[in-house]
Amino acid sequence: ETGVTQSPTHLIKTRGQQVTLRCSSQSGHNTVSWYQQALGQGPQFIFQYYREEENGRGNFPPRFSGLQFPNYSSELNVNALELDDSALYLCASSRGTGDSRSSYEQYFGPGTRLTVT
């Protein structure tokens, strides 16, 4: 297992509500990425944080937002939940240098299973 932890493990929310998911990165890692994985699909990149700044974003609407803290842990916030937001949310940490040519392997947490009813 990696040193990346996520909470909560499972979550059930109602359409229109807001949710916050949390991730603690592996020791020594300064970069955190978030992914959404629908059943039977590959992970879809939401965004990445490097040293508390967002430095990359996928095709997700602004109601998906995030934060990275000085200890490099991170939060994913989703507002106005929709039924299609039901998915496994994965957090991954990695080393980073601020140079996109130096992308490193990612270490994934176990995920948070979000169900929107």
Next chain:
Amino acid sequence: SQQGEEDPQALSIQEGENATMNCSYKTSINNLQWYRQNSGRGLVHLILIRSNEREKHSGRLRVTLDTSKKSSSLLITASRAADTASYFCATVTSGTYKYIFGTGTRLKVLA
């Protein structure tokens, strides 16, 4: 939409046989990575190959990269039942930090 496309979508083999899966992508990349996922859990990094490398080995894994064809292959030799999982390729588009995962190959190794 996903940039990477794995082929085949599903593969079933006997223990001891070799498994080969392929990945195609569309843009210039910094590197290509392969990951394994068991039963909808977190992904495990297997191997990273940089755009200036053509082949890489790690234990029973062999990865090739052909940037002219924008494709990669993952070979697992002497497969075991424990190799049963979904396998994904992921690329990092040049000049970005954006990881793009493929659709995955579901491998089943029969004991």
